[in-house]
Amino acid sequence: MGKLLRSLHLFALLLFLGLASCVESVENQVQIYNNNFSKLDLANFENGRLFIWRNDTIAGWYNNEEVAVTLYDLPAHNYLKVSAEILIHDSWDGNWDDGISGPDYWFMGIDSVDVVRTTFSNSPCESLYCLYQSFPNDFFRQNYPKAGAIETNMPGLCQFGGFQNYTSRYRVEKLIEHTNVDSMRFHMRDALKQTNSPWPKCDESWSIAKISILAIQTNS
Numbered sequence: 001m002g003k004l005l006r007s008l009h010l011f012a013l014l015l016f017l018g019l020a021s022c023v024e025s026v027e028n029q030v031q032i033y034n035n036n037f038s039k040l041d042l043a044n045f046e047n048g049r050l051f052i053w054r055n056d057t058i059a060g061w062y063n064n065e066e067v068a069v070t071l072y073d074l075p076a077h078n079y080l081k082v083s084a085e086i087l088i089h090d091s092w093d094g095n096w097d098d099g100i101s102g103p104d105y106w107f108m109g110i111d112s113v114d115v116v117r118t119t120f121s122n123s124p125c126e127s128l129y130c131l132y133q134s135f136p137n138d139f140f141r142q143n144y145p146k147a148g149a150i151e152t153n154m155p156g157l158c159q160f161g162g163f164q165n166y167t168s169r170y171r172v173e174k175l176i177e178h179t180n181v182d183s184m185r186f187h188m189r190d191a192l193k194q195t196n197s198p199w200p201k202c203d204e205s206w207s208i209a210k211i212s213i214l215a216i217q218t219n220s
């Protein structure tokens with residue numbers, strides 16, 4: 001083997017070892033909150049209202065509101081992994097910005113900082129008419145209505161209660177750097193716009209089916 005080739009091999013090996021040692025691995029992972037509302041548990045929950053929809057107990061329905069979970073005395077961690085399953089009901093208009101119907105924003109975050117800022121749309125989508133949404137990206141991106149949904153074949157809740165495909169279910173997940181063990185406050189909220197509706201909440205709203213929060217400690 002030539003001298004140059006040998007040193008190139010050595011260089012590649014060192015580079016590999018250097019990169020490998022930079023990879024974080026999970027040392028400890030604790031589920032600090034898990035709620036699908038089946039036990040009617042609203043401890044630590046702000047603005048919790050439960051109702052039964054399609055044989056499932058869920059929290060909602062919300063329009064221009066914030067909900068939050070606050071937990072104290074957390075295990076040592078450097079990340080939180082938050083995961084929520086939400087239901088987007090009725091005629092959300094996504095990115096549509098006409099000063100009347102939208103945009104229809106939805107936010108999620110920790111300790112008053114939003115880590116998700118997006119829009120959803122339940123609009124029909126045809127060649128001449130389609131109201132795009134930002135999810136699964138943050139605002140502003142032009143994705144198709146219901147992009148990233150895990151279930152769409154459900155009726156609306158209020159205005160479109162008699163029509164299929166007017167509720168969409170999404171799982172929204174984020175890994176967030178966080179180290180404070182004293183407390184954390186996880187929030188979700190919306191800024192829905194529908195100025196031409198006598199009952200905006202019936203026109204568009206959202207609910208929560210499930211929330212899970214993990215405290216993760218890595219070796220970094």
Ligand SMILES: [Ca+2]
Nearest residue numbers: 091092203204
């Ligand atoms: Ca609407």
Ligand SMILES: [Ca+2]
Nearest residue numbers: 093101193194
């Ligand atoms: Ca709207």
